[in-house]
Amino acid sequence: MFTWIPYAFVRIVVFFIAGILAGLYWPVSIPPLYAILALLVLIGAYFVFTWRHLRYEKTINPGVFGLVAILFAGFINVQLRDPRIWHSHLSHERDSVEAYVATVRAAPQRKDKTWKVEVSLNKIRTSLGWKKSEGKLLLYLPHTNFAKPPEYGDVLFIEGTPASVPPPANLGEFDYKKFLSYQGIYHQHFIRGKLVVIAHAPPSFFIDQAIKARHWAETNLARYVDGTRERGIAIALVLGVTDGLDRELVGAYGATGTLHVLAVSGLHISIIYMIIAWILTPLNRSTNGKWTVAAISIVILWSYAFITGLSPSVLRAVTMFTFVALAKPWKQTINIYNTLACSAFLLLLFDPQMIMSVGFQLSYLAVLGIVYLHPKLYERFEPSSRVVDEIWKVTAVSIAAQVATLPLGLYYFHQFPNYFIISNLLVIPASFVVLIAGILVLALSWISFVASVLGCLLMWVIKIMNAIVFLIESIPGSVTDDIFFTTFQAILLALLIVSLLCLFERKQFGYAVLSFCIALTLGGSRWVYHFTNIAQQRVSVYNVSKHAAVELVNRGQSLFLTDSVLRDDTKKIDFHITPSRLMFGVYAAKSDSLVTKRVDGGKLFIWCDKYFLWLDHKPQQEIPKLSVDYVLVSNNAMSSLEAIRNVTARRVIVDSSNSFYLAKRLSDEAQKQGVDLVAVSQQGSYHETIDL
Incomplete structure (x- = not known):
């Protein structure tokens, strides 16, 4: 029989996460003051019933009040x-901001056409003068205007x-607004004019040195x-x-299921931790040796984090691995699930929005999967040799x-790497x-000859690793893509x-009955979604x-009817259009021309018994x-x-090739005249199911 007793901190973190999710999805359901009062009442009830439980035994379990208090926390x-x-x-600012002073609070990131710089506001200037203001925002600086971005700690006017x-x-489409809101960022500014550095005052000396x-x-x-890709x-x-x-690249x-190796994650830290533990194995035999190993491991891990810029x-x-290292000396009394839960609790305590980070979710699920499943899978087969x-x-x-990580992988990335076993078997060791080799290059960079040799080795290993990845990707059936799952x-x-x-x-x-019921519900959900969203005719x-x-x-x-520039821009299509295609099950998109009749200003065509005039x-x-049935307006084809x-x-549909101001003017005019008009640049993309 399953018991929760050994998993005390798992219970705590589950309820803490439930409270965080409630705060994110229903933020105004309980005013902060009432929530704090409820928390104080629950804490008081916990201590009262704990005392009664210790004295009289047969009372309400105080743990109920404790867990609900953690949820409110x-x-x-x-x-x-x-x-x-x-x-x-x-x-909350109602006056128009004319200028502002802000401090760069993170290392600038280089994008295709711009520098992305995160800043925190110090003060703003409005028509009423200067005043203190707070908040984080993103600056986008074009490479054409800014060859070099400002540095961490620069104070900008x-x-x-x-x-x-x-x-x-x-x-x-990817909800960048929601993504940034989880980081406390609600504003952005595309800078095309001058940017003046008026001071240098890093918010954190430690982070400044790490960068x-x-x-x-x-x-x-x-x-x-050497080599752009290898570097x-x-x-x-x-x-x-x-x-x-x-x-x-x-x-x-991503298609081979090895994308996780391209970002410093639990895999990389676990490799470093295992090497440290192996080197320090002799210390385990001494008095307090296990604690010494833990202390040295933690120092080295955080030194590595410092060199990576504390991302x-x-x-x-x-x-996560700091808690694992600390748990090692208590191996007989501490289980790994409580250790992982404790690390997650600490991270979420300082940054509750981290629960919405895809990296956080995948990291902890992957580690939990490895901790639970790996021993059970491994013992199913007894290899006959060390290599096997x-x-x-x-x-x-x-x-x-x-x-x-399968459910999240399908939900976020809409694909499954069919040959992930082969690719990971080859790529993980590489x-x-x-x-x-990379760490050794850094450690021995002061010896140019040795660092050059290691760099050459590094380049060739990466070349081979890339070749393996591209080879596996090229094999037919390497990936099942265009998978769409609702939440x-x-x-x-x-x-x-x-x-x-x-x-x-x-x-x-x-559990067999439960599995059958869940599978039946999942299948039914997929069937209903198919007939209500995919087996339809739709204008988008x-x-x-x-x-x-x-x-x-x-x-x-x-x-797909568009201009040749957008048709060839796969990046824009993937970002703006592919998500809708996934939702509507579009598996074949053609750009064949419709049979149309030219008219002055555009063309007429019929599709699914609906008549379209495209100006x-x-x-x-x-x-x-x-x-x-529809008038489509493009390229500022009419001014009124x-x-x-x-x-x-x-219905009249004004697409995004028209200027924003023209679209607004036509919308205002349509509202006065009672014309059904949709301006996609103002209202977002337009989708309508066609009834036949």
Whole structure:
């Protein structure tokens, strides 16, 4: 029979996470003051019933009050960490901001066309003068104007007005606004004018030195490792800096299930920790030797984190293994699940929004999967030789991590790497060599000859690793992609996996029935989703700035009508359009021309018995009387609704190739005249199911 008693901290962190999620999804359900009062009452009840329980034994279990108090503590933690609760936050400013002073609070990141710089506000200037203000915002500095970004700790004077981060422009598109809100960022500013550095005052001396240490490490790896891709992977794998990775390379690693090796994570920290533990093995025999090993391990791990610039992913992994190292001397009395729960609790206590980080979720699920599943898988097969045994160890680890992260992998990345066992079996040992060689390059960088030899070795190992990844990706059937799971379906899949694991562990009929019911519900959900969203005809007009993008979907097949520039821009299509295609089950997109009839100003066409008038340039003459279902307006083809006064249409759709100001003017005009008009640049992408 399962008992919670050995997993005290697991219980605590589960309820703490539940409170955090409640605070994130229902932030105004309970006002902060009432939540704090409820917490105090629950704490008082806990102590009262604990005293009664110790004295009279047969009373209400005080643990109930304690766990609910922890849930409220998680809820309150989210509320108090929201910077918008302070009246001085920029989001409460009603006057227009003319200029502001801000401090760079993180190392700038290099993007394709801009530098991304995170700053914290010091003060703002409005029509009423200067005043103190708070809040974090992102600055985007074009490479054409800024060859070099400001440094961490620079105090900047900037003229202009920060804008709120916009919501997603298209259905299913990555919600950058929500993503940034979890980091306490609600505003951004694209800088095209001058930027003046008026002072240098790093918010943290420690972080300032860590960023400088990472810059030193980047410089040395770039110096001794040749090849653009090889250098980018070396820096990513050793330091966690992914700026130098190209899109094709990242796609190949993602398709083979080895993307996790390209960012410093629990895998890398575990390698370093195991090497440290192996080197220090003789110390375990001495008095207090285990504590000495733990102390040295922690110092080395945090020194490595310091060299990587103390990035969030590294801090997360090092914190996790710090608790693992501390638990080692107590091996007989501390279980690994409580250790992991304790590390998660500490991280979430300081940053509750971290629960929404994909890296946090995948890291802890992968480790839990390895801790629980790996021993059970490993003991199922007894290898006959040491080589086969090592291969089986890596294989069992890969399977355990993949099973644990499967629901999230499908939900976030919409693909499954079919050959993940083979790729991980080859890439993980190679990444082990890369990591160790990279650390040695840094440690011996003062000896140029040795560092050059190690850098050459590093380059060739990475070349071979890349070749393996691209080879596996090129094998037919290497990846099953275009998988779409709703949030509800991903939760059901996770519950199904847990239920099946319980069935194999306990072999009880009840778990078989539960697994069957969950599987039936999951299958039913997929069936309903298919017939309500995929087996339909749909008109979609996407919001892609300066482009016309219309898609006519018929039961998974689509006609994509756009200009050649957008058609060839796979990056924009993947970001703006592919998410909607996944949601609607589009598996074949063609750009074939429809049979159309040219008219002055555009063209007429029929699709699924619906009539469309598409105006893509200004008509030279008055448009004759027409009766259509839709009028599509592109490329500023009309300056007023007067241009289509002879056209009877059920709906007018103004796409994103029109200027924003024209779209607004047409929207205002339509509102006055009672015309059904949709401007996608203002309202987001347009999707309508066609009834036949």
